[in-house]
Amino acid sequence: MKILITGASGLIGTALQRSFQEKGWEMLLASQSEAKDDRHIQWSADTGFADEDLPRLEGFDAFIHLAGESISAPLRWSDEKKKAIRDSRVFGTRTMIETFARLEAKPKVFISGSAIGFYGDRGDDVMTEASPAGDTFLAEVCKEWEAESRRAEDMGIRTVLSRTGIVFSKDGGALAAMLTPFKLGVGGVIGSGKQWMSWISLDDVVGIFNFVLENDNIRGAINVVTPNPATNEEFTKTLGSVLYRPTFLPLPEFAVNLIFGEMGDALLIDSTRVLPKRSIDAGYEFRFTDLKPALEHALA
Numbered sequence: 048m049k050i051l052i053t054g055a056s057g058l059i060g061t062a063l064q065r066s067f068q069e070k071g072w073e074m075l076l077a078s079q080s081e082a083k084d085d086r087h088i089q090w091s092a093d094t095g096f097a098d099e100d101l102p103r104l105e106g107f108d109a110f111i112h113l114a115g116e117s118i119s120a121p122l123r124w125s126d127e128k129k130k131a132i133r134d135s136r137v138f139g140t141r142t143m144i145e146t147f148a149r150l151e152a153k154p155k156v157f158i159s160g161s162a163i164g165f166y167g168d169r170g171d172d173v174m175t176e177a178s179p180a181g182d183t184f185l186a187e188v189c190k191e192w193e194a195e196s197r198r199a200e201d202m203g204i205r206t207v208l209s210r211t212g213i214v215f216s217k218d219g220g221a222l223a224a225m226l227t228p229f230k231l232g233v234g235g236v237i238g239s240g241k242q243w244m245s246w247i248s249l250d251d252v253v254g255i256f257n258f259v260l261e262n263d264n265i266r267g268a269i270n271v272v273t274p275n276p277a278t279n280e281e282f283t284k285t286l287g288s289v290l291y292r293p294t295f296l297p298l299p300e301f302a303v304n305l306i307f308g309e310m311g312d313a314l315l316i317d318s319t320r321v322l323p324k325r326s327i328d329a330g331y332e333f334r335f336t337d338l339k340p341a342l343e344h345a346l347a
């Protein structure tokens with residue numbers, strides 16, 4: 048295959064590069080930096096690709112669009128930060144769609160990033176790809192993001208929206224950020240501990256992306272999560288067990304609000320219980336479905 052990736056230097060993008068390289072697939076990596084070799088191309092969320100680079104984009108099998116402003120730093124969301132989170136995703140996707148409109152040989156498939164933040168804070172309710180969007184800030188961002196992505200379908204491009212959960216990897220993402228306090232023995236249950244965390248191993252993220260690329264019948268939203276979400280209390284006790292560290296210092300909800308504000312609610316307190324119905328129905332076989340083996344593998 049011949050694949051273009053934006054956000055290729057991120058956790059998922061880096062893992063996908065390794066997988067595609069092992070298969071001998073050709074890759075073109077798009078970033079805001081000036082292209083340093085033939086494997087790279089310059090791209091901007093605001094302006095897209097330069098006119099002179101359009102011939103290089105003809106006839107790709109797939110465009111995988113993962114670029115977007117980080118949602119986890121700094122500690123609190125300012126209005127400026129929230130605008131950057133939204134604009135980088137909505138406008139970045141819009142410029143991608145505008146690029147497709149200018150190509151004669153459009154990509155066969157467009158995999159656009161999204162997140163389980165689409166569902167918002169839903170308590171114990173079980174979410175599948177057919178569930179409606181929530182009403183939180185991240186849910187609104189995801190709705191706008193996905194609406195831009197779906198415009199590719201109108202051009203005859205198979206479009207897949209990867210609603211990704213908490214990715215388990217020691218090299219980045221939410222799990223990597225949690226490791227330091229847990230290793231120091233100051234990790235603990237956050238809030239009530241009853242909120243649901245919909246997680247997935249990095250191996251299965253890569254597996255699902257490959258599965259989508261190789262199965263032409265998959266289109267629309269797909270939840271990139273394990274079939275077995277965990278409560279925060281279950282996750283906390285299991286991570287402590289894997290690290291051989293105590294987990295007796297809770298972080299009350301008021302403290303989360305005091306330290307992190309709205310970001311803390313969205314990333315630590317909100318409960319999203321998501322199932323990967325479409326992956327299961329399509330026949331994808333998960334490598335990790337149980338919490339402890341998945342954490343042990345991620346931290347090995």
